[in-house]
Amino acid sequence: MGYLLVASSYPIGTIGQPGPGVYPVVVGALFLLGAVGSAFQARAAPETEIEDWPRGAGARRIVALVAAMAIYALILRIVGHVIAGGLLAFAVMHVMEFGTRRVRAAVAIAVAAASFVLFNVLLGVQLPRGILLP
Amino acid sequence: MSPLEGLAYGFSVALTPENVLAAALGVFLGTLVGVLPGIGPLGAMALLLTVTTQFRADTALIMLAGIYYGSQYGGSTTSILVNIPGEAASVVTTIDGYQMTKKGRAGAALAVAAVGSFIAGSVGLIGVMFFAPVLAQVGVTFGPPEYFAIAALGLLSLSRLTGGSAWNGLLVLGFGLAIATVGLDPVGGVTRFTFGVTELLQGIDLVPVAIGLYGIPEVLMIAQAGASTTSVPGISLRDLMPRREEWRRSLPAIFRGTGLGFAFGVFPGPLPVLSTFASWKLERRLSRRPEEFGKGAIEGVAGPEAANNAATSGQMVPVLALGIPFGPATALLLAALLVQGVQPGPLLLTQRPEVFWGVIASMYVGNVLLLILNLPLVALWVRLLRVPQGLLLAFIVIFVMVGTFADKNSVTDLYFMLALGVIGFTLRRAGFDTAPIILAVVLGPLMENAFRQSLFMGRGDLGIFIERPVTAFLLALVLVVLLGPVLRKAIGTAPRREAAGPGSRA
Numbered sequence: 001m002g003y004l005l006v007a008s009s010y011p012i013g014t015i016g017q018p019g020p021g022v023y024p025v026v027v028g029a030l031f032l033l034g035a036v037g038s039a040f041q042a043r044a045a046p047e048t049e050i051e052d053w054p055r056g057a058g059a060r061r062i063v064a065l066v067a068a069m070a071i072y073a074l075i076l077r078i079v080g081h082v083i084a085g086g087l088l089a090f091a092v093m094h095v096m097e098f099g100t101r102r103v104r105a106a107v108a109i110a111v112a113a114a115s116f117v118l119f120n121v122l123l124g125v126q127l128p129r130g131i132l133l134p
Numbered sequence: 135m136s137p138l139e140g141l142a143y144g145f146s147v148a149l150t151p152e153n154v155l156a157a158a159l160g161v162f163l164g165t166l167v168g169v170l171p172g173i174g175p176l177g178a179m180a181l182l183l184t185v186t187t188q189f190r191a192d193t194a195l196i197m198l199a200g201i202y203y204g205s206q207y208g209g210s211t212t213s214i215l216v217n218i219p220g221e222a223a224s225v226v227t228t229i230d231g232y233q234m235t236k237k238g239r240a241g242a243a244l245a246v247a248a249v250g251s252f253i254a255g256s257v258g259l260i261g262v263m264f265f266a267p268v269l270a271q272v273g274v275t276f277g278p279p280e281y282f283a284i285a286a287l288g289l290l291s292l293s294r295l296t297g298g299s300a301w302n303g304l305l306v307l308g309f310g311l312a313i314a315t316v317g318l319d320p321v322g323g324v325t326r327f328t329f330g331v332t333e334l335l336q337g338i339d340l341v342p343v344a345i346g347l348y349g350i351p352e353v354l355m356i357a358q359a360g361a362s363t364t365s366v367p368g369i370s371l372r373d374l375m376p377r378r379e380e381w382r383r384s385l386p387a388i389f390r391g392t393g394l395g396f397a398f399g400v401f402p403g404p405l406p407v408l409s410t411f412a413s414w415k416l417e418r419r420l421s422r423r424p425e426e427f428g429k430g431a432i433e434g435v436a437g438p439e440a441a442n443n444a445a446t447s448g449q450m451v452p453v454l455a456l457g458i459p460f461g462p463a464t465a466l467l468l469a470a471l472l473v474q475g476v477q478p479g480p481l482l483l484t485q486r487p488e489v490f491w492g493v494i495a496s497m498y499v500g501n502v503l504l505l506i507l508n509l510p511l512v513a514l515w516v517r518l519l520r521v522p523q524g525l526l527l528a529f530i531v532i533f534v535m536v537g538t539f540a541d542k543n544s545v546t547d548l549y550f551m552l553a554l555g556v557i558g559f560t561l562r563r564a565g566f567d568t569a570p571i572i573l574a575v576v577l578g579p580l581m582e583n584a585f586r587q588s589l590f591m592g593r594g595d596l597g598i599f600i601e602r603p604v605t606a607f608l609l610a611l612v613l614v615v616l617l618g619p620v621l622r623k624a625i626g627t628a629p630r631r632e633a634a635g636p637g638s639r640a
Contacts, residue, residue: 003312016594020319023582031308037301053563058358065357073548089528096361098524115532123185125540
């Protein structure tokens with residue numbers, strides 16, 4: 001509904017000269033129709049348990065992983081990819097309970113360094129260097 | 135240029151050292167992402183879109199197409215060895231493929247899948263070679279109304295046929311089309327839905343959308359399931375040889391699957407997946423030993439694998455000939471063309487023949503490479519399947535994050551990717567199919583352009599969509615797709631009322 005409201009604020013034009021608002025209004029109507037239809041269908045359907053919905057430890061792992069990726073994005077330009085990537089890799093292995101702390105640290109450093117070499121050096125992609133590699 | 139001349143020209147392009155290497159890398163990476171959980175072919179193709187801008191258009195497309203059909207083979211490997219389909223199109227292969235593994239015939243199943251895919255891919259190539267130029271010649275006569283109708287049919291078919299309810303399909307379709315409207319309006323250049331964010335002026339890029347919707351949910355599902363190591367049987371090269379009886383039963387199934395798959399593949403919708411189910415059912419119906427199906431019947435592997443590969447070839451016809459993809463993977467191939475500055479459409483055949491014929495010929499080269507490389511590399515794939523998931527996930531997450539950032543050197547893209555990833559995961563868990571979203575994102579601007587140009591052409595007369603016979607026919611099919619379930623329900627209840635009779639309370 002929010003999308004449709006914003007879409008209707010753009011010029012609609014005329015049917016012979018449609019403006020930039022026409023198509024988003026049509027899309028918004030489809031979107032809203034689908035949403036309303038899905039909602040009614042879900043209400044009318046018998047109560048079913050969605051067995052695969054995250055719960056307990058699984059849900060915590062998902063939240064932790066998403067948070068780790070968000071923190072990577074936040075600190076990437078500040079500390080550079082090697083540090084941010086290393087921390088992210090360590091966090092992922094920690095969430096998945098892989099190896100001991102030492103193993104995780106060693107693998108994290110290797111992964112971060114290897115990805116930096118692969119992207120920066122071999123593929124020519126400029127990854128942020130941050131404070132470690134000015 | 136006749137099809138044979140075109141193919142010969144295509145081979146001259148595809149067999150350059152650069153393009154052979156691109157095809158080899160593509161099929162290797164494709165098999166790898168098909169075998170490993172996490173990114174998937176769509177995520178891998180999206181990530182490599184950035185890298186391929188440094189290559190020529192034909193090289194870029196050859197590599198990305200290699201990932202696409204390589205991943206089909208990789209997906210079958212996990213279906214056969216560990217009963218986990220790597221791709222939706224490999225689901226059917228688990229039925230008999232894994233049963234063959236339990237009987238100690240994993241090698242034979244893998245070999246038949248590889249050879250069947252090779253035969254199907256080669257025959258499918260002949261189909262592409264003849265159909266694509268013909269369709270391109272027809273496509274030159276199409277105008278904006280036809281393109282709008284084809285795109286609408288493709289999107290609605292995919293959203294309806296991927297399973298789930300019509301409302302769910304409409305919801306995800308609307309979501310994808312809405313994403314595509316962010317940024318500059320393609321006709322007038324008016325900014326829409328940017329809310330003052332400069333990075334949104336060019337719209338939401340395809341890479342964070344594809345990774346967010348397809349890669350991140352896979353990663354989160356692995357995280358949800360927790361740490362595990364897959365138990366995989368060992369396979370030696372000696373085990374790969376099927377028995378004579380197995381070949382005798384497989385070959386007819388392979389050819390039937392090829393014909394079925396190609397016919398499915400050229401039409402809009404998730405038809406590569408549907409073709410595998412259709413092939414399995416056909417083989418069971420035709421078999422003298424139908425009771426073996428579900429318990430390790432080799433035809434149950436051979437037919438669907440061939441159908442899948444042939445359908446993959448078939449899907450290349452509309453994207454090369456018309457510039458309209460009918461599936462998410464071919465949508466990314468189209469995006470690769472756009473990123474390279476190549477105008478897709480029916481004129482691709484005449485304006486960029488090296489891309490058109492080079493990609494077709496490279497499909498054959500890629501199939502040969504898949505056959506040569508992947509059977510000896512089975513031991514490698516088996517070893518990779520044994521890697522602890524925690525370690526695997528660390529590599530995948532880093533690769534995904536860096537690859538997304540590298541697209542435009544944008545941290546904002548990372549946030550979009552994560553947000554779409556959470557949305558994609560939620561949609562998947564709630565039973566929605568996210569396949570139509572990426573197709574909607576790629577086709578959305580084309581559809582809007584075609585729609586508005588059609589209205590300009592008609593000077594406000596909506597009859598332009600009905601007066602042109604091709605458009606009218608296609609829009610009639612759109613209505614059938616939209617209203618089909620309602621009509622089926624109405625027809626289904628009518629005979630029951632009639633049978634009940636006048637004295638009935640019904």
